[in-house]
Amino acid sequence: MTIERPAPGEPRRPDGPRDPGDAWVVADDGTRYWGRFGAAGLLAVDAARGVLLQHRVGWSHFGGTWALPGGALHQGESPLHGAVREAQEEAGVPDGAVVPRFTSVYDVGIWRYTTVVADVADPFEPVISDPESLELAWVPVDDVDALPLHPGFAEAWPMLRAQLAIRPVVLVDAANVVGSVPDGWWRDRAGAARRLRDRVEALAVAGLPADALGLEGSRWFPRFALVVEGAARGIEHADDVSVYTADGSGDDEIVRRAEAGVGAGLRLTAVTSDRELRSRLEAVGASVVGTRWLLDRLD
Structure with a gap:
């Protein structure tokens, strides 16, 4: 395993890394994962409107697909805190607007991605608050599969969806x-x-x-x-x-x-x-x- 900063010409934040966690983790087979300390994303669930998804900007990893607001964890940061922080940075999710219901972890040994599923306690409208989003939208649960999904989210979505009815x-x-x-x-x-x-x-x-x-x-x-x-x-x-x-x-x-x-x-x-x-x-x-x-x- 190696750690790599984004190289010129690679998908990256336009203003460059802003935290030691903003780096690629590279497996021995060359597979790259974003987030030196792992990554996390927020699946906000609104009973009336569906789930909050982010249409990813072209320069990002798998740009043009739909996925969750999220990103690399900071050093020492919990996945729960990191997922909410990233959603605040990327989608303007207000403080206290969501209440965690469960987490799901994708773990490849050298890297982990945590999906935090949270219920909307105080309804809000998402706001594009950094350059990583083409658009943000509340998507009815039945319509999610019709979108071009980020491969990781597409793989996780069937299990996540099945748990949404469980309280x-x-x-x-x-x-x-x-x-x-x-x-x-x-x-x-x-x-x-x-x-x-x-x-x-x-x-x-x-x-x-x-x-x-x-x-x-x-x-x-x-x-x-x-x-x-x-x-x-x-x-x-x-x-x-x-x-x-x-x-x-x-x-x-x-x-x-x-x-x-x-x-x-x-x-x-x-x-x-x-x-x-x-x-x-x-x-x-x-x-x-x-x-x-x-x-x-x-x-």
């Missing part, structure tokens, strides 16, 4: 999880529930490996929800964790929430080690994992 939620039986660890939780049930919420919040931000949820891709960022009861009632929501209070039976509230989620088309995973509750949840179509599944990931 995972992890529903946590908070009392069961808290009660599974003998750490003195009974002296302050509300405090123990808040500590669990905060740990789950950190997990929500970090995401879960795709295989933990039985999904394709590399890493998912499901929505987490906790159901609390008894002395833990009144626990506040967190940014990435919803907290629901059971007025009566916690089990009944969990089943009600699960049934509503499955009915709305969500991919719901419930966390509990209560056998009777497991049976009730499976009967409404939820997947069920034990408390150890969650605790191992929190640790």
Whole structure:
């Protein structure tokens, strides 16, 4: 493997490399990959308009094709941050406009490309904000295949498209999880529930490996929800964790929430080690994992 800067006459940014990551990684067989530290792109998904695609300018790699806003990662930069940064630079995506749903990684050993699939939380119009785009457009999902696609995106698109209908939620039986660890939780049930919420919040931000949820891709960022009861009632929501209070039976509230989620088309995973509750949840179509599944990931 070698690292090469763009040579005169090669597709490149007109103003030249602006970061140490702006370089070609060259495999032993001569295949070249853009981005010394890897690369990432953003697939922004708008429920009403489709996906945001970039028509690549002629001097770029595979110029004239349609692909994702994206590019080379900076040294030490995470793919999630890099994909959003590149989309901001190339398409004017506003801060906070998208929420990550999952990532997919193409890895050839010497180089990796990460696709970050994110839902539009605050609708926006893309703006060509650097010279790498001929045009930017919201393309209905059913129309993407009709475009001349960048070969890498064309290969990844069938898998990515198949995942767009999947919206995972992890529903946590908070009392069961808290009660599974003998750490003195009974002296302050509300405090123990808040500590669990905060740990789950950190997990929500970090995401879960795709295989933990039985999904394709590399890493998912499901929505987490906790159901609390008894002395833990009144626990506040967190940014990435919803907290629901059971007025009566916690089990009944969990089943009600699960049934509503499955009915709305969500991919719901419930966390509990209560056998009777497991049976009730499976009967409404939820997947069920034990408390150890969650605790191992929190640790």
